[in-house]
Amino acid sequence: MNASYPPASAAPRIAVIGGGITGLAAAHRLHELLPRAEVALFEAGPRVGGVLDTAHLDGFLVERSADNFLTRLPQAVALCRRVGLADELLSTDETRRRAFVVKNGQLVPIPDGFFLMSPRKLGPLLGSNVLSVPGKLRLLAETFVPRGPASKELNPEPRTLNPPDESVASFARRRLGNETFERLVQPLVAGIYTADPEKLSMAATMPEFLAQERDHGSLLRARRRAGRFRDQSDDSSGARYSLFAAPKDGMASLVQALVARISPSAIHLNAPIESVRQMSDGRWQLDFGFRISDFGLAEGSFNPQSRVPSGCRNPQSAFDALILAVPAYAAAELLRRHDPTLATELATIEYAGCAVVSLAFQRNQIGHALDGFGFVVPQVERRRIIAASFASQKFPGRAPEGAALIRVFIGGALQPELLDLPDHELRQLALDELRDLLQITGEPLLTDIARWPRSMPQYHVGHLDRIARIEELAARHPTLALAGNAYRGVGIPQCIASAESAAERLATPITP
Numbered sequence: 001m002n003a004s005y006p007p008a009s010a011a012p013r014i015a016v017i018g019g020g021i022t023g024l025a026a027a028h029r030l031h032e033l034l035p036r037a038e039v040a041l042f043e044a045g046p047r048v049g050g051v052l053d054t055a056h057l058d059g060f061l062v063e064r065s066a067d068n069f070l071t072r073l074p075q076a077v078a079l080c081r082r083v084g085l086a087d088e089l090l091s092t093d094e095t096r097r098r099a100f101v102v103k104n105g106q107l108v109p110i111p112d113g114f115f116l117m118s119p120r121k122l123g124p125l126l127g128s129n130v131l132s133v134p135g136k137l138r139l140l141a142e143t144f145v146p147r148g149p150a151s152k153e154l155n156p157e158p159r160t161l162n163p164p165d166e167s168v169a170s171f172a173r174r175r176l177g178n179e180t181f182e183r184l185v186q187p188l189v190a191g192i193y194t195a196d197p198e199k200l201s202m203a204a205t206m207p208e209f210l211a212q213e214r215d216h217g218s219l220l221r222a223r224r225r226a227g228r229f230r231d232q233s234d235d236s237s238g239a240r241y242s243l244f245a246a247p248k249d250g251m252a253s254l255v256q257a258l259v260a261r262i263s264p265s266a267i268h269l270n271a272p273i274e275s276v277r278q279m280s281d282g283r284w285q286l287d288f289g290f291r292i293s294d295f296g297l298a299e300g301s302f303n304p305q306s307r308v309p310s311g312c313r314n315p316q317s318a319f320d321a322l323i324l325a326v327p328a329y330a331a332a333e334l335l336r337r338h339d340p341t342l343a344t345e346l347a348t349i350e351y352a353g354c355a356v357v358s359l360a361f362q363r364n365q366i367g368h369a370l371d372g373f374g375f376v377v378p379q380v381e382r383r384r385i386i387a388a389s390f391a392s393q394k395f396p397g398r399a400p401e402g403a404a405l406i407r408v409f410i411g412g413a414l415q416p417e418l419l420d421l422p423d424h425e426l427r428q429l430a431l432d433e434l435r436d437l438l439q440i441t442g443e444p445l446l447t448d449i450a451r452w453p454r455s456m457p458q459y460h461v462g463h464l465d466r467i468a469r470i471e472e473l474a475a476r477h478p479t480l481a482l483a484g485n486a487y488r489g490v491g492i493p494q495c496i497a498s499a500e501s502a503a504e505r506l507a508t509p510i511t512p
């Protein structure tokens with residue numbers, strides 16, 4: 001880089017590529033930190049939000065992907081506060097705070113306090129029929145299982161960037177036994193990561209359990225020492241629903257609040273970027289993926305018809321800094337010509353997709369009590385859905401009085417072929433499964449189908465080493481930042497964290 005950054009003479013011009021929650025949160029943070037900066041956000045599609053998409057259909061509020069976020073990580077709640085949504089946040093309904101797992105075609109409650117891999121209470125687990133007696137005994141024997149390779153003290157030669165890794169399946173089978181893995185861990189993990197646990201990295205997704213094994217020699221012992229078996233306040237099961245929140249009017253209200261703060265005229269829709277390169281003066285040039293003759297036809301604005309980035313009428317327009325808030329494979333394409341080594345590393349991050357089929361019924365069409373937030377399906381049950389969420393039971397206002405809304409998740413890394421089914425087959429598949437599992441009669445009042453191909457990055461074993469290499473290569477470009485769900489967490493709070501740290505880095509002056 002030849003010049004100092006930001007330029008002393010003028011307000012810096014910063015481009016954000018990608019209009020999902022990551023790109024919006026990055027542009028918002030830049031706006032907070034550098035109010036004089038000229039920030040332009042380019043989104044390939046006709047709307048912002050990326051996978052976040054809320055539909056209001058016949059009195060139902062349908063979330064087409066994420067429907068809540070963790071509150072234990074502060075970033076999403078903090079952002080909601082800053083954009084004026086604090087009073088709009090809903091908590092999950094405490095009276096229904098439990099989840100089910102399918103066993104032999106029936107919905108069985110996940111034992112109270114079972115959290116992904118670790119029973120926080122032994123009583124409910126021992127009393128539950130999710131596991132057989134030998135399965136429970138094997139789980140109790142966890143205390144005697146020796147430490148595994150991933151949690152042994154570190155002193156490897158040659159030195160690796162991160163602790164040795166292990167797959168979730170290997171760790172869970174080794175510590176808890178095959179039955180606990182197949183009946184509880186696999187479906188719970190698949191419900192969150194849409195991933196193959198045989199490949200999923202422990203270090204990247206559940207480092208707290210690796211730390212418990214390392215520090216206490218056992219997950220059960222770690223819990224006992226923490227005094228959590230007796231914790232009466234912690235009676236959630238499965239995913240920790242008590243720790244989740246959502247805006248009253250859905251995720252779209254967070255997206256809209258961000259757009260309003262960033263200034264709609266800074267956002268350019270239908271504006272795919274094809275590649276980026278850094279010029280000799282250190283500024284970044286964007287190559288737009290649409291015809292140059294499209295420039296100058298209309299004013300650039302938050303307008304689906306507009307392809308004209310205001311302030312960028314000249315396609316030669318250059319930016320002082322750049323945030324790539326796109327999936328890793330898209331970032332790889334953008335950087336292919338400028339930094340092939342970084343692009344190659346980014347392209348190795350695999351993705352899975354899934355479909356969300358939302359079905360609404362009159363409450364009296366459903367035989368099941370829906371006395372929980374949903375269910376997960378173990379692979380050993382050989383069904384064609386990953387999980388279902390009882391959306392109208394989780395948050396108020398999702399369905400009209402007397403009706404219920406259920407979201408069914410299909411595909412993921414283990415059944416990718418199902419994403420290619422035509423809509424009518426996906427609908428029928430979801431309906432057949434729900435009819436069987438929830439004793440549903442009649443036809444749904446409403447069906448909505450959303451497909452999210454290549455939307456979920458797969459944090460395979462070795463992911464943290466790969467990310468360390470990517471960060472090292474990206475650091476050679478001080479005015480370029482990578483952000484999004486590909487790197488250090490797939491949830492909304494982690495996306496916001498990566499967006500804000502990218503913006504904070506670019507708000508810090510650099511002297512050549």
Ligand SMILES: Cc1cc2nc3c(=O)[nH]c(=O)nc-3n(C[C@H](O)[C@H](O)[C@H](O)COP(=O)(O)OP(=O)(O)OC[C@H]3O[C@@H](n4cnc5c(N)ncnc54)[C@H](O)[C@@H]3O)c2cc1C
Pocket residue numbers: 017018019020021022023042043044045048049050051052064065066067068069070271272273274325326327330334354356452455456483484485490491492493495
């Ligand atoms: C079905 C589903 C359910 C989920 N549920 C939850 C949940 O309940 N809670 C939770 O916390 N998380 C959940 N997640 C995860 C979370 O929603 C996502 O990780 C997060 O929204 C990703 O945001 P993002 O901005 O990084 O990426 P995206 O939303 O993928 O946005 C990237 C954007 O970049 C654009 N783009 C790509 N290439 C270019 C280019 N060349 N030029 C311009 N634009 C480009 C794309 O069009 C897209 O709009 C869920 C995800 C899915 C798919």
